[in-house]
Amino acid sequence: MTAVRDGLLHIVRAGALTTVQDAGRPGWAHLGVGRAGALDAPAARLANRLLGNPPGAAVLETTVTGCAVRPGRTVVAVVGGAGSRVTVDGRPVAWGAAVRVPAGAVLDVGPALNGVRGYLAFAGGLEPEPVLGSRSADLLSGLGPAPLAEGDTLPLGEPAGEPPEGEGPTPWPGAPAELVLPLHLGPRHAWFTAAALRTLTTAAYRVSPHSNRIGLRTEGPALARARDGELPSEGMVLGAVQVPPDGRPVVFLNDHPTTGGYPVVGVVPETALAGAAQAVPGTRVRFVRA
Amino acid sequence: MSRGDDGTEVREVRVLPAGAHALLVELADGQHAEAFHAELLRRRDRGALPGVREIVPGARTVLLDGIEDHRCRGGRVPTARDRLARELVSWTLPPLRREVRDAVEIPVVYDGPDLAEVAALWGVGVDEVPALHSRTAFRVAFCGFAPGFGYLTGLPERLHVPRRASPRTRVPAGALALAGPYTGVYPRPSPGGWQLIGRMVDPAALWDPGREPAALLGPGTRVRFVAAEPVPVSLPRTESCR
Numbered sequence: 001m002t003a004v005r006d007g008l009l010h011i012v013r014a015g016a017l018t019t020v021q022d023a024g025r026p027g028w029a030h031l032g033v034g035r036a037g038a039l040d041a042p043a044a045r046l047a048n049r050l051l052g053n054p055p056g057a058a059v060l061e062t063t064v065t066g067c068a069v070r071p072g073r074t075v076v077a078v079v080g081g082a083g084s085r086v087t088v089d090g091r092p093v094a095w096g097a098a099v100r101v102p103a104g105a106v107l108d109v110g111p112a113l114n115g116v117r118g119y120l121a122f123a124g125g126l127e128p129e130p131v132l133g134s135r136s137a138d139l140l141s142g143l144g145p146a147p148l149a150e151g152d153t154l155p156l157g158e159p160a161g162e163p164p165e166g167e168g169p170t171p172w173p174g175a176p177a178e179l180v181l182p183l184h185l186g187p188r189h190a191w192f193t194a195a196a197l198r199t200l201t202t203a204a205y206r207v208s209p210h211s212n213r214i215g216l217r218t219e220g221p222a223l224a225r226a227r228d229g230e231l232p233s234e235g236m237v238l239g240a241v242q243v244p245p246d247g248r249p250v251v252f253l254n255d256h257p258t259t260g261g262y263p264v265v266g267v268v269p270e271t272a273l274a275g276a277a278q279a280v281p282g283t284r285v286r287f288v289r290a
Numbered sequence: 291m292s293r294g295d296d297g298t299e300v301r302e303v304r305v306l307p308a309g310a311h312a313l314l315v316e317l318a319d320g321q322h323a324e325a326f327h328a329e330l331l332r333r334r335d336r337g338a339l340p341g342v343r344e345i346v347p348g349a350r351t352v353l354l355d356g357i358e359d360h361r362c363r364g365g366r367v368p369t370a371r372d373r374l375a376r377e378l379v380s381w382t383l384p385p386l387r388r389e390v391r392d393a394v395e396i397p398v399v400y401d402g403p404d405l406a407e408v409a410a411l412w413g414v415g416v417d418e419v420p421a422l423h424s425r426t427a428f429r430v431a432f433c434g435f436a437p438g439f440g441y442l443t444g445l446p447e448r449l450h451v452p453r454r455a456s457p458r459t460r461v462p463a464g465a466l467a468l469a470g471p472y473t474g475v476y477p478r479p480s481p482g483g484w485q486l487i488g489r490m491v492d493p494a495a496l497w498d499p500g501r502e503p504a505a506l507l508g509p510g511t512r513v514r515f516v517a518a519e520p521v522p523v524s525l526p527r528t529e530s531c532r
Contacts, residue, residue, distance in 0.1 A: 029344040029355065031505040032433040131499045141437050142478075143499065187306035187314040232320075233434055233441075235346030235353025237312045259348055259434030267309030290310075 005103060006072035008153040009126065012106055015067035018148045019213075020126055023056035025134035025143070029258040033143065035238055036136035037254050039213060039277035040117050041270075043081040043172065047121035050078045050098055050170065052161030057125030058135040060148070062118040066109035067148070069120065073103045075156060076123040076163070080172055082115030082278060096172050098123075098163055115175035115278035124157035139213050140255045179207065179279040181251065181268045182290035183241065188231065188263035192243070196223040200249065200265060201287050208248075209281035213255040215242070216276045218285055222247025223265065233259040239268040241287070249287070251276055305375045312355040313375055320350055320443060320471065324431050325383040327352050328510055340370045347432040347509045349441070387512070388427045388444060394511055396475070397518040398424075398466050402486035404454070408468060411451045419487060420517045422449065428473060428513040433505065438477040438497030440507030445473060457483030464493025466515070473515075475507070491518050 011018070021044065024037020038044035038061055045055045060067065066084055071077075076098050079086045086095045087108045093099040101107045109118055128135050128145045137144040145154070189197060205220035223243050236242070240252045242262045251268055253276065268276070269290065279285070302318035303326075317323040327347040333339045343356025359370040400420035409416040423445075430440040445468070453469045458481065461467070465476045467484030476482060477496040490496070496506050507513065 026343055026356065028437075028504075029346045029353075030433060030509050031437060031503075032435060032439055033437045033504075132504060143437060184307060184309050187308045232349030232351075233432070234314060234316075234348035234351040235308075235344075235355065237308050237353070237355050239309060257434065258346060259432065264308070267307075267312070269310060 007156050008072045009075075009122065009156050010070040010072065011067070011148045011150055011152040011154075012070050013066075013068035013108070014148045014150050014152070015062050015065040015109075017063040018067045019061050019137035019139070020058050020128055020145045020148075020154065021061045021136045022058040022125075022134055024136050024254060025132050025138065028132055029235065032258050033132060033141060034138055034256055034258050035254050036134065036138035036144065038117075038119065038136075039253055040081050040119070040274045042274050043117075043278075044119045044121070046170065046172070047078040047080040047119045048125070050080075050163060051076060051121055051123040052159070052163040053121060053123065053125050054161075057121065057157070058128070059122075059126065060120040062109060062112075062120065064116055065111050066118055067120070068106055068108040070104060070106050071101055071122070071156060073156070075101050076159070077101050077107060078121045079107075079109050079118060080121070081117050081119040082112035083172075083174065084112050084118055085110035096170055112280075114280075116280055117277050122156055123159035123163070127155040127157040136254075138255050140257060173274070173278075175278040175280055176275045176283065179275050179283050179285045181272050181276065181285060181287050183266040183268055183287045184290045185266045186264075189265050191225055191227055191231075191263040192265055193224045193226045196225070197265070199223060201289055205249070205285040205287070207279045207281050207283040207285060211281065213253055215253055215256060216251040216279070216285075218249050218251070220248060220285075223249065225263075231261050231263050233261050236260045236264065237267055239270055239273055240264040241266045241268060253277065303379050305379065307371075308353060308355070311357050311359070311371060312353060313357065313371060315352045315354065315378065317350055317352075320431055321386065322383070323347060323350050323352060324429065324443070324510075325386045326381075327432075328386060329381055329383050330354075331510065340374055348434075349432065386429070388429050389512070392512065393427070393514040394506060395514050395516050396506075397491040398488045398515050399491060399518055399520045400424075400466075400488040401520060402466060402488045404485040405487050408451055408485050408487050412449055423473070423487065424515045424517050426473075426515075428515070430507045430509050430511045430513065431472075432509055433507070435474075436477055436480065437499075438505045438507065439474055440505070440509070440511070440513075442473040442507070442513055443471055445471060447471070451485055453483040454485060457481055458486075461486065462489070464490040464496075466490060
């Protein structure tokens with residue numbers, strides 16, 4: 001194969017779901033535009049830091065099956081987040097550390113060995129056209145670059161900073177064996193029975209395979225409502241634990257709707273959501289009062 | 291609770307926590323929520339609000355999210371949030387402006403598939419629906435559902451209509467729709483259960499992220515619909531010359 005000499009990143013294998021993500025699009029919820037952004041924000045920031053990028057430079061977020069890309073010019077890249085086997089033109093290279101990818105070589109990120117979401121960062125970042133100040137794909141509202149498909153290309157940015165030197169091994173948190181989510185009750189915990197609130201903080205829930213970038217769905221005992229009826233649409237925050245009619249809590253992640261009509265029993269702090277991004281289906285979930 | 295020209299205190303208000311950095315303020319009804327939202331924006335514009343990342347109005351609520359607090363006492367609940375929670379219950383709300391002066395005018399063709407059903411629900415003839423709807427002074431109460439989708443209030447209660455019994459799998463972009471107290475225009479094709487009474491002549495104007503502001507119908511925007519004649523569909527000249 002002839003090397004493509006250009007400033008583009010070519011998608012060779014898109015994987016199950018690979019999207020462009022940065023620090024997201026806060027400040028537009030009043031127009032119905034959600035936050036979006038990397039689900040495991042600390043992992044995306046760390047990958048950028050290892051390359052000397054600004055913390056909010058755009059990266060690729062992969063889901064379970066990894067992806068493969070071919071840069072049109074030589075780039076330095078970091079693969080982090082979910083652990084995986086990484087190769088350049090078939091040769092194993094380091095995961096979680098800066099690697100050089102020659103122009104035209106294929107950087108392959110294998111399936112997640114632990115965790116769900118991998119992050120591919122490139123020195124200089126990815127530079128598709130920003131929408132409302134962000135390059136993040138929002139899968140609910142359809143803003144930002146569409147999920148990647150084989151044959152797509154993305155502009156690579158010019159590296160600006162130098163990677164930090166002299167750092168020891170980088171601590172990447174792995175996928176949680178058990179997902180412990182601190183919970184601030186409210187705003188609508190009064191819509192649930194006292195028994196339901198006890199159940200919520202004592203029962204073992206599990207991560208549902210139907211989880212996505214909109215929310216971490218759970219399997220477990222249903223929460224009984226103390227009052228029926230519909231809640232008129234109201235604003236929703238990141239980390240809101242919404243309880244739909246089936247009674248199983250859903251933890252809102254970055255592509256959550258900005259308003260909703262099901263009661264929110266409590267809110268998980270943003271700092272606890274990176275674990276939710278990496279918890280594989282079946283992982284035990286415990287909600288604990290914050 | 292009544293509201294005179296001299297404004298009113300926000301009495302029936304509940305302030306609910308929504309995590310450590312957000313408050314959900316619940317008002318007595320949609321009217322008060324709109325007035326409270328307007329007051330929040332006025333205070334923000336004159337620098338009389340603490341830093342708040344998002345002010346998100348809802349049907350009967352306003353969410354204040356991302357309340358900045360640089361002084362958390364030993365990791366306990368942020369003080370700015372609690373200070374604001376105590377303060378806002380004593381605010382006085384000036385009456386809401388709903389007049390059509392300076393309103394955004396939206397040309398629409400009243401030819402929706404549910405026109406006859408809405409006319410029947412309103413107890414008027416089909417030809418009276420456009421006049422009743424277009425003489426209403428609307429205001430965007432809140433957004434949601436999709437970027438650029440505004441929930442417009444202003445229809446008197448006797449003109450409120452239920453959602454359709456079975457939602458449509460696809461409503462075209464620009465469809466002018468009614469449900470409950472709300473009027474809305476679909477910014478993009480999507481499933482929908484609202485009653486369709488017409489279509490916006492230029493639906494692309496609703497949402498353009500490259501424009502400032504991106505949404506034609508942001509919260510607080512006053513709106514008037516203007517009945518337009520249907521434009522006859524004609525083949526472009528290049529087509530007909532072939």
